[in-house]
Amino acid sequence: MEAALKSAYTEKDHAPQPAVRPWFFTRPTAKTGIVSWLTTVDHKKIGLLYGMFSLFFFLVGGFEALLIRVQLAVPNNTFLTHQLYNEMFTMHATTMIFLAVMPLSAAFFNYLMPLQIGARDVAFPRLNGFAFWVFLAGAIILNVGWFTKAGAPDVGWFGYAPLTSNQFSTHFKGDVSTDLWVMGLQILGVSSVIGSLNFIVTIINMRAPGLTMMRLPVFTWMTLFTAFLIILSFPAITIALVELMMDRSFGTGFFEVSKGGLPILWQHLFWIFGHPEVYILILPAMGIVSEILPTFSRKPLFGYPIVVFSGAVIGFLGFGVWSHHMFTTGLGTMATAAFSLATMAIAVPTGVKIFNWIGTLWGGQIHTRTPMMFALGFIWMFMMGGFSGVMHSAAPADAQQQDSYFVVAHFHYVLIGGSIFALLAGIHFYFPLVFGRMVSEFWGKLSFWVIFIGFNVTFFPMHFLGLNGMPRRTAVYDGNMGWNEGNLIASIGAFILGIGIFIYFVVIVYTYAKGKKIKRDPWDARTLEWAVPSVPPPEHNFHVTPTVHARDAFWYEKTHAKEIAEENALHAKEEESHGGIHMPSQSWFPILTACGMLFGGLCFAHHFFPGAIVGGVLTFLGVIGWAFEGPGGYHLHLDKDGNVKPDHGDSH
Amino acid sequence: MSAHAGTIDHHHDHTTTTGIPNKKLFMWAFLASDCMFFAALISTHVIYRLHPTPDSPDVLKIFSIELTSFSTFILLMSSLLMALAVGASQKGKVEATRKMILGTIFFGLIFLGCQVYEFNHFVHLGLTLKSSMFGATFYTLTGTHGVHVAIGVVWLVLTYIRTFKPADASKSWIARAVTQFVAFSVATVAFMVVMLAVTHAGAEHGYNLGALVKGVEHSLVATIVFGVSSAILVALSRSSWAVDFGEANAIDVEGMGLYWHFVDIVWIIIFTVVYLLEYL
Amino acid sequence: MSFATISRRLATATAVALLPLFTSGWLTGPQSTFETKGPVARSQLDVFYVTLWVTMIVFVLVAGVLAYATLKYKARKEDAEKPMPPQGHGNPFVELGLIALSIAALVVIAVPTLRAIWYTYDVPEEQRANAYEVTAHGLQWWFKFEYPAEQIDGTGALVNANELVIPAGRPVRVNLRTADVIHSFWVPKLAGKVDMMPNRGNHLWLQADEPGYFWGQCAEFCGESHAVMRFRVIALAEPDFAAWVAKQKQPARTVVAAPEQPKLVAAGYIPLVNPKRNAPGYTAEFDADPMGHWIAKQEVDAGEDVALALRGRAVFKEKACITCHAVRGHDGLGVNGPDLTHFGSRTTVAAGLLENSKVNLHRWITEPNNVKPGNKMYMGVNGMAGYMTADPKGDMTVAHIKVSDDEARALVEYLHSLK
Structure with missing residues (x-):
């Protein structure tokens, strides 16, 4: 017994004598209340934080979209000024991409991925919290412009140089809207890269016993690919932003035309990030759909290895097609042809996924519950977005479509019809897991149909508007262009879509408070996240770290209940003999460090460099405190009914 | 049953699915990301060398290839010391680890000193961030690398300080650690000031002992500050107590080593692309 | 096949x-x-x-x-009782x-x-010799078209603003340049867009099968008034095109002095009331037959108030319009704004946004910022003041040029006399 208390690896005691810790290294232990959220390292709580804030920004971005559609409802409208309209579409895109879809995906990564691989947390729990707080800092910096005289950023979400230079984007002294945009995106990049590094390590290194890579749930695979795309693509935009920041703050000429700068370089750097970013937005959605379809078809995913492999191919090819965003910049014939063909090639692995989803439905027993409705809607809408994407890949056709409403229609089909539909499906699907309550089937389906109809009414006419010559990002248009009907219908559709989203959220909030309580596994699901002992899952996720014997691990568990129960009992004993369930300690340092970055970032964007230095020092102190605080942790012990014993174990 | 049958206590035992420690994997993934940072910066520099702006200076008249070659060599040697530090830590030799880390810090600082001198010198020659596109790309690229080295040095210093953590957890060592860190920072800055003064004196009066004396004279305060802070460092460089630093911490040293080697390799590329190719 | x-x-x-x-x-x-x-x-x-x-x-x-x-x-x-589907x-x-x-x-x-x-x-090899070459410059927020083949003695190439006149049935190679940010040249009926990139020489080619009047628009977001940066392409049969070029090469038309007073307050005074912000710039008659309007615009307007036009010419000088606008043969020399030598022969004003009518020109001259917010005539350009100028603190603008209603009417008459 004495030997069992020693770690097999370090030969040290599991619970060394308590250290004398100064007040600033005292670990917070609150499990409820505001402190528990501010200091949390629990991947589930962090996932919920991501979820709440991304949904908030989703509504903000949606509101901006509605204002845009009001302005465009009729020709020659005066509802918004040109300037405000430009701010609106810039912030709508930036918000939806960086503050809504990406963090909502991150919410799913955080909450589900550790559960899917049978882990108790991510590899670096404090870093995970840090990624969230840094995200929030970036979100604040991006949006703070709304409350200043300068207004919000107004350079478009891809901020093409030299429109972002001081000469063209600083309308008066103290106009820092573009600086806020630059700084906000840099800080969001830090958050994304840090979060992704953590996920990569977690997925590769913290899988439950028996969970080989080719048994990973598809969502976890897509998390892994997305994380790799993020760490490899974000540096390009970060450097582009750094160079732009140098131009704006220190007078360099990277993108200054008068100093010999090449604005085309900005476009290359931006789209080397920007195209993988498209897959960063869609791969998590594909992962979620690949979980939902098998569950409600009651059979495994069709062609699992090919779905995984096609995800990898999409990620890889995604780095080789960036210039198709630049077909009209005069690349020359060879480059245009090469990127045209590469773009067509990427349609193959994408199509393969659609074939496999249909293959999954084929021969199954399809239960059209609400999440399944959204998932099926996803396939339809994503397919249409894919087809208009193929049309863009033909560069000569794209010469007419580029920067027209046809493109606007295309990317809303893949981003709303694709990403958002899948994320909305995921919220319904996992709501019982996360909150232990079930959304009403009637209201869920009603919201689906209203959203589905509103979405198509809004965006389908835009195909015609674009082909009829309407350029995007225009605050006004004339009544003689043949665009009136399409725009009016689109604006009506936008409000239907808005009503659908409203119903969706009201239903979700109602269910959170008063929905029907349910037991675990309401959908008869297949993957490991549903194997948690109760819904919502306990802080330690699993009473016993699960052992995986097959691809759909939970399905196997349900069909081999007795064998698994015996195995778990054995492992529970072993774990207790190893000192109990090890949990990471909470910490103040992630949020403190992020506050330093927020302060420094805001000061830098306002060209107040002493403040920026103070912010940098605060960040540095935060990091040092973090390092010397140590990872920390404590042990939980369970009684025989699986409840955590009141004594919260020994911390160290 | 799979090969991994049996429970795994991830956070505690450092046993992982792949057997690679988390921190090491994290560092590899981070370096992959960092590669892309430098790739973007180096591309920018190369693109603007291929499309030079009319204000481009005559680079060969600005560069001092001897100095940069010397600092490159120094950085390479620091990698060797870093490798020795990792080796020592893996064998649990605390004292040797400390020495090697100090050596790495010292060489890293020489490299940084050379860079500070070089930047200073180039600015005197009229090459600034604003002066030309070459200035912008050059300073941004080499500056970013310099920041990487500086972060590496700070990290080494913190690790060095960490090796003094007493094994007796009830013993407080915070005041000691803070003093050491402050002394390090002050000594570094003071040393750089002295060295700059000495080199400038050397440039004026020729590189001889007289110049050294002149340089020290010109930066007397800095010299004294440097002396005092170094003395503090030396005084604090011994630990008579058992320390909480051993093989278990080797992974931290190793992660730091990966970073340090990466920064070196990046410098080899930068040195080749930014400096050597100009001489073709 | x-x-x-x-x-x-x-x-x-x-x-x-x-x-x-x-x-x-x-x-x-x-x-x-x-x-x-x-x-x-x-x-x-x-x-x-x-x-x-x-x-x-x-x-x-x-x-x-x-x-x-x-x-x-x-x-x-009834499937509830059925076994699970095969787990393939x-x-x-x-x-x-x-x-x-x-x-x-x-x-x-x-x-x-x-x-x-x-x-x-690019223009196919076999037609290259026959191709006509023009250079299009994008500026915030208008287009300048340069005809390198049509040199005017002493002043360089013929330039035109916002209306690109080309020969029909002949390939036209358009060199694309920009003076400030990225713009994009797009005439959907003739050719897909190609961007005008700073520090980069792009080009496209197009050909109009028949004479016609074509709408075009900047297709790359280029700042505050991107939405209203539009232009036209007018294709003419070869002889018509030659005649147009010959006429354009002439210096500005000078009206002959007339004895009577300008009708500023007297009988015949029609007040010009500016429409609201973003109000449509076209009449239904114009939409029905833009080419007919263009042809009509080439001729001197009926009922021209010669005295008022002469006064307008003086106002054009007094109000410093000449620092940015060139009127070849008259006073203007500026290059920051569109060349107005043959302004009266254009169908549009304010970069293709408004039909070139009296009331629209009056609207543009008196309230430019309501028509095209942020425009350089209003805000100033290249360090020169416009209607507004920067105050010493640099974070506000103060009025610099004021154009009264009467002055604007005179300018309208003058500019419309420039055929």
Whole structure:
């Protein structure tokens, strides 16, 4: 017994004598209340934080979209000024991409991925919290412009140089809207890269016993690919932003035309990030759909290895097609042809996924519950977005479509019809897991149909508007262009879509408070996240770290209940003999460090460099405190009914 | 049953699915990301060398290839010391680890000193961030690398300080650690000031002992500050107590080593692309 | 049957299939990419039709299977008792077959794509000698067109603003330049867009089959008033074009002094009331026959108030308009704003936004910021003040030039006399 208390690896005691810790290294232990959220390292709580804030920004971005559609409802409208309209579409895109879809995906990564691989947390729990707080800092910096005289950023979400230079984007002294945009995106990049590094390590290194890579749930695979795309693509935009920041703050000429700068370089750097970013937005959605379809078809995913492999191919090819965003910049014939063909090639692995989803439905027993409705809607809408994407890949056709409403229609089909539909499906699907309550089937389906109809009414006419010559990002248009009907219908559709989203959220909030309580596994699901002992899952996720014997691990568990129960009992004993369930300690340092970055970032964007230095020092102190605080942790012990014993174990 | 049958206590035992420690994997993934940072910066520099702006200076008249070659060599040697530090830590030799880390810090600082001198010198020659596109790309690229080295040095210093953590957890060592860190920072800055003064004196009066004396004279305060802070460092460089630093911490040293080697390799590329190719 | 023929036939079939949309006006309009009037736009449309057909066929097949599977395998009440469906993991032969089919479909798109990429890039070799060359400059927020082939003694090439007049039935190579940010040159009926990139020499080519009046617009977001940065292309039969060039090369028309007083307050004074912000800039008559309007604009207006025009010429000088606008033969020399030498012969004002009528010009002159917010005439350009100027603190603007209603009327009369 004495030997069992020693770690097999370090030969040290599991619970060394308590250290004398100064007040600033005292670990917070609150499990409820505001402190528990501010200091949390629990991947589930962090996932919920991501979820709440991304949904908030989703509504903000949606509101901006509605204002845009009001302005465009009729020709020659005066509802918004040109300037405000430009701010609106810039912030709508930036918000939806960086503050809504990406963090909502991150919410799913955080909450589900550790559960899917049978882990108790991510590899670096404090870093995970840090990624969230840094995200929030970036979100604040991006949006703070709304409350200043300068207004919000107004350079478009891809901020093409030299429109972002001081000469063209600083309308008066103290106009820092573009600086806020630059700084906000840099800080969001830090958050994304840090979060992704953590996920990569977690997925590769913290899988439950028996969970080989080719048994990973598809969502976890897509998390892994997305994380790799993020760490490899974000540096390009970060450097582009750094160079732009140098131009704006220190007078360099990277993108200054008068100093010999090449604005085309900005476009290359931006789209080397920007195209993988498209897959960063869609791969998590594909992962979620690949979980939902098998569950409600009651059979495994069709062609699992090919779905995984096609995800990898999409990620890889995604780095080789960036210039198709630049077909009209005069690349020359060879480059245009090469990127045209590469773009067509990427349609193959994408199509393969659609074939496999249909293959999954084929021969199954399809239960059209609400999440399944959204998932099926996803396939339809994503397919249409894919087809208009193929049309863009033909560069000569794209010469007419580029920067027209046809493109606007295309990317809303893949981003709303694709990403958002899948994320909305995921919220319904996992709501019982996360909150232990079930959304009403009637209201869920009603919201689906209203959203589905509103979405198509809004965006389908835009195909015609674009082909009829309407350029995007225009605050006004004339009544003689043949665009009136399409725009009016689109604006009506936008409000239907808005009503659908409203119903969706009201239903979700109602269910959170008063929905029907349910037991675990309401959908008869297949993957490991549903194997948690109760819904919502306990802080330690699993009473016993699960052992995986097959691809759909939970399905196997349900069909081999007795064998698994015996195995778990054995492992529970072993774990207790190893000192109990090890949990990471909470910490103040992630949020403190992020506050330093927020302060420094805001000061830098306002060209107040002493403040920026103070912010940098605060960040540095935060990091040092973090390092010397140590990872920390404590042990939980369970009684025989699986409840955590009141004594919260020994911390160290 | 799979090969991994049996429970795994991830956070505690450092046993992982792949057997690679988390921190090491994290560092590899981070370096992959960092590669892309430098790739973007180096591309920018190369693109603007291929499309030079009319204000481009005559680079060969600005560069001092001897100095940069010397600092490159120094950085390479620091990698060797870093490798020795990792080796020592893996064998649990605390004292040797400390020495090697100090050596790495010292060489890293020489490299940084050379860079500070070089930047200073180039600015005197009229090459600034604003002066030309070459200035912008050059300073941004080499500056970013310099920041990487500086972060590496700070990290080494913190690790060095960490090796003094007493094994007796009830013993407080915070005041000691803070003093050491402050002394390090002050000594570094003071040393750089002295060295700059000495080199400038050397440039004026020729590189001889007289110049050294002149340089020290010109930066007397800095010299004294440097002396005092170094003395503090030396005084604090011994630990008579058992320390909480051993093989278990080797992974931290190793992660730091990966970073340090990466920064070196990046410098080899930068040195080749930014400096050597100009001489073709 | 060659590939081009097949794609042409497919294109025709598609056009027929889309007929209902055409007839209801969804795909027709001044900037429709379907009503092509030149070979470049046609070649781009042909490629589009190929992509449309291929994707339509694939869509019908895949969507059909998807719909069938969803309906056929939908769980029904009585299924509750049935056993689970077989837990199969897929079929590699089906997968490989589908991958091969997808690749085949893409090859069908790729071949015409590649042909069109080379065709649309530059004027075909055999026609190059015949090609007419112009240079288009994008500026915030208007277009300047330069005719390097038409040199005017002593002043350089002929320039025109916002209305590009070209010979019909002849390839035109447009060099694309920009003075500030990125703009994009797009005349949907003649050719797809190509961007005007700073520090980069781009070009495109287009050809109008017949004489005509074509709408174009900047297609790359270029700042505050991007939405109202528009232009026109007017294609003329070869002799008409030559006549137009000859006329444009002449210095500005000078009205002959008349004895009577300008009708500022007397009888015949028609007050010009500015429409509201963003109000439409065209009349229905103009929309019905823009080319007819353009031809009419080449002639001197009936009922010209000569005295008022002369006063306008003086105001044009007094108000410092001449620092930015050139009126060849008169006083203006400036290059920051559009050349106004033959302003009266243009159909549009404020970069294709407004019909060049008296009331619209008055609106533009008196309230430029309401027409095109942020415009350089109002805000100042290249360090020169406009209607507004920067105050010493640099974070506000104060009024600099004020144009009264009377002065504006005089300017309108003067500018419209410049045929």
